[in-house]
Amino acid sequence: MYLDFYGFVENPFNITSDPSFLYLSQTHKNAFDHLLFGINERKGFILLTGEIGAGKTTLCKALLYHLPQTTKTSFVFNSNLPEGQLFEAILGDFGILPKRRNKISFLKQLNSFLLHELSLGNNAALIIDEAQNLRASTLEFIRMLSNFETEKEKLIQIVLSGQPELRDKLEAANLSQLKQRISVRSHLSALTVSDVGQYIDYRIWKAQPSKSVVFTPDAVDLIYTYSGGIPRLINIACDKALLCGFVLDTTVIDHAVAQRSIEELSGISHPAMV
């Protein structure tokens, strides 16, 4: 592997959603601030959308580390779960042992948990990732959770995070009540070309190379064009470029190295590089 060649402690361009590598570009910072504001100010429903691979899951995971200890959290990664298992997962994250597998029991247990937390001065946040996969009936049921409130405040803040089709889903007539209740919204857009350079430098720095590893500005331009500023695609291109650099025995990823790696990714083979 190329990790030893560059002396990296970690893989700089892993495609897992690792929040310790979070780079706060303007769009990520803006979305992150909206999420924190919505939860801390008890705004009820909060919507986070973004293109595939834009950083939604990474941002939601980072959020868990930034919320105050007094905010109890439940993070649903798998929105494809059948309803019963979804409810169990939510209760389980909040540290509640489910009594029965039905909606009424779920609502009762959740309500008494939320009231108890409120009496302690605590807040609660439910973060549902990949929310574009939720069935309309599940979304409608989740809307009912926001009815847990006192005269003054919401007992549970619910973040719906998903790809742009989530917004389309919420436009459907049968979900208009939910749509109306969303008070905080943000959208992760693609990174700008200058962000891409800083994003690459940041991830390399985090991986602690023992040598100087450089992506030249024209290599960054190529990676920007290839990726359209989408972080997952940037990672894939950079990972390939570092592999090419290793094969060519260089720690400088210049235009030629970046071009070869992108051509390889696009299926154009270079015998010398295989």
Ligand SMILES: Nc1ncnc2c1ncn2[C@@H]1O[C@H](COP(=O)(O)OP(=O)(O)OP(=O)(O)O)[C@@H](O)[C@H]1O
């Ligand atoms: N702001 C960022 N800083 C550092 N890495 C990021 C950032 N945004 C995204 N990434 C990286 O890009 C990759 C894709 O991110 P992530 O999985 O969070 O995207 P997503 O929007 O949840 O994608 P999907 O729509 O497929 O669920 C991950 O490797 C992640 O670490």
Ligand SMILES: [Mg+2]
């Ligand atoms: Mg995701």
